[in-house]
Amino acid sequence: MRNLRPLCLLFAASFFAVYSRADEQPAAQLVAQTERTFSARCAEIGIRDSFLEYFTDDAIRFGPEPRLARPDLQQETSSNKVRLTWQPKIVRVASTGDLAVSTGPYVLQTETNKSSGYYLSIWKRQDDGAWKVAADIGVSGPSTTGLADDFQSYPDPPDQGAAADLLAYEREQFSPDLDLDHIYRSIASPETVFERDNQPPQSGQPEYAVFLYGQRTKRTKLSQAGGSTSGNLGFTYGAQSDDTSNVGYLRVWVLRNSRWSLMFDVLSR
Template identity: 30%
Template sequence: MRAFRPLAALLAVLATPALAKPAADPAQVVAAERAFAADGLALGIKQSFLKWSAPEAILFAPDPVKAQDLYGSRPDKANPPLVWWPVFAGISRGGDLGFTTGPATFDGKPSGWYFTVWARQADGGWKWVYDGGVPAAHGDAPPQGSAPVLLAPATGPSSYPEGAISAVKAAEARLAAKARTDVVAAYKTALLPQAHVMGSDQPPAATPQAVAAELARRPKAIRFSPLGGSVAVLGDLAWTYGDAAWEGGRGHYVRIWRHDRDGWRIAFDEILEAPPPKA
């Protein structure tokens, strides 16, 4: 797994009084997402994505690429309105890492579900480090402006970042080993009861019954290979991403891991299928 935040930088953030307070409010990342979405309409897609992405931010096009490189090379042009709003969100206890997800429309028509991972910057503001989504149906998604469902804080003890990094790597390895032969069994022990799972054309699964149905739509066996991510300064929340391959297809995964008393469990899991190569 690559691209984890350097330990020295993490310890420096941990020493910052503003980030050392417990029980950070997820409203911070919800507000950042809404401001990003508002700028999408005011500034256009290119300029808003450049403004709100961190220097290290990535997205899949179809493989990992830095957002600043991708959007920086694109010409400025008018686009139909892209609108999105958060309906599920969470934040680390130290207030340095968070996420939101929700429905999106393009030119007034449903276009799928987005997922954004946010990292607090040295100046106290927020920038996203990952942005992506899947073309899933909206289903009965809450309307724009609704209060998002919030992920509960982690219940596990705080830990130093290097220990958390090792633990997340181990959790990813256990999941990957099981998923090579049985995806459903692999996720059964790795997911939180309140986990959200998406990747098909169906609305994101947010209940145990819906999650079971969503996992059943996935290939029976998937080969996961980690590529990167980062861990929160208090060792309670992490995001990871990597390659995913299965018989007849490939793509990528993105996950949110939460550290509870019984170990690291997945709060959010997304698989994005890459389009087949052009003939």
Template identity: 30%
Template sequence: MRALILAAVCLLAAPAVADIAPLTPKAVVEAERAFAADGAAFGIKKSFLTWMADDAIVLNPDPTSAKALYGSRPDGKGPLLEWWPVYAGIARSGDLGFTTGPYTVNGKPGAFYFTVWKKQPDGGWKWIFDGGAGADPTGAPARDSEPGYLTASNQKGQYPESASADLAKVEKALAAQAGEDSVAAYRAVLACDARVYTEDKLPGIGCSQFGPALEARPRKLLMSSLGVTMSAYGDLAFTYGAVAWGEGAGFRRGHYARIWQRRAEGWKLVFDELVSIPPPPPPPKVG
């Protein structure tokens, strides 16, 4: 009898996703476009503060409270920052998503942004991470183009805690292999419909185009996780962390930001960006 009761409790507590149809990322695309429209109309400070969650972070150059950073900026519109989504994804549970696309500054091409969105208790969307890498925007889709969509996961629900534990193992294995051969490490976990952003390189979109974006990265990377946000059904996750490479005068560091999707074959990487922190300027010459 006790076993039957426990089984019933587990069934009631499990995420009920078997009958949930996969969603499209239109909600996060609409949120991104509204955010961008406010940016053009009201400027960077007001629009970013309006659309960010209270616990949102940015890289400046280390993970920093976005609210504190933008709240301390002077009022005024500032430079004209414009951006538009060309690719987006959403969790099967409809509570976590992302968009990415090119941006311009005062009409001049910049690079690519990457925004992670989370649904709020009131049903609206706020961003929890705003970043991007200096990937070459040459050939990026135009502003009025229809964004591409990541195919939603078809996996049944999993407790966020157990999903996070499984993903932590995958990230640990990736980090261990990246310490010896980062290209092989990434190729082992990248989905063939993934996107890879590396500074000064065209985005690696799909298996046949990962090469230049991956090979431009340091061969040996030391990685450490700093945070993870898991969807309610354990099918989509945002992770970020620190990276370092080189020795002595050549030592450098930076950060990664990723989107993982749980598929039939396990967790697969569907978005990855590597952002390096510029080295400090050399000390002034004496004498």
């Protein structure tokens, strides 16, 4: 896959159809608009100050391992010389209406350089109704333009998941004794989106087959740091390592037929 348009169409047509198709709801539109406002604010006052405005007190960032974002941000100097902008292209809101995931392309512009990639953010609705970022990760990659928006909220599912169960499920699946292609065959599908540095997002049957082929004989050691669920949506994060590298991960899961299925899998070096 070379752009996100097939990705959006694929999400709408297959992955979420399992739930009798998620309907477009104001909550998803609100998260998308909050994301756009956040991006505009970042361009106006800079990364540090805008992130402090929009991140929860316990928000997680990656570098590459997960850690609390606010202590790092508070040590930085306020500046708008580095311009970071982004666009939400896919938003999903949990059936409970208080947890969401947003992803899309970003552009980072300095005085001498311009880079691009894709971000994935976890949003939580606060007690006052405002949405704030609970976890944020990004990977570098080729820029993409002209993408269709795909903002949806899930209807109430017949069952809901618990964070402890999701974390236990992830630990069970990511056995250090199993090759990664075997693990991903068990938890993922062709509709899962895999985001890696210096690559476009991978999703769809041909890309899924190529991805699995590349995971043969690879093994990893998982070090969970946390996670949360709400209704039929959940996320997990931590670090994983092999003999040569250590990366941070953020995964988004959706509950279907009483089983957690991997929606997004993002690794950041």
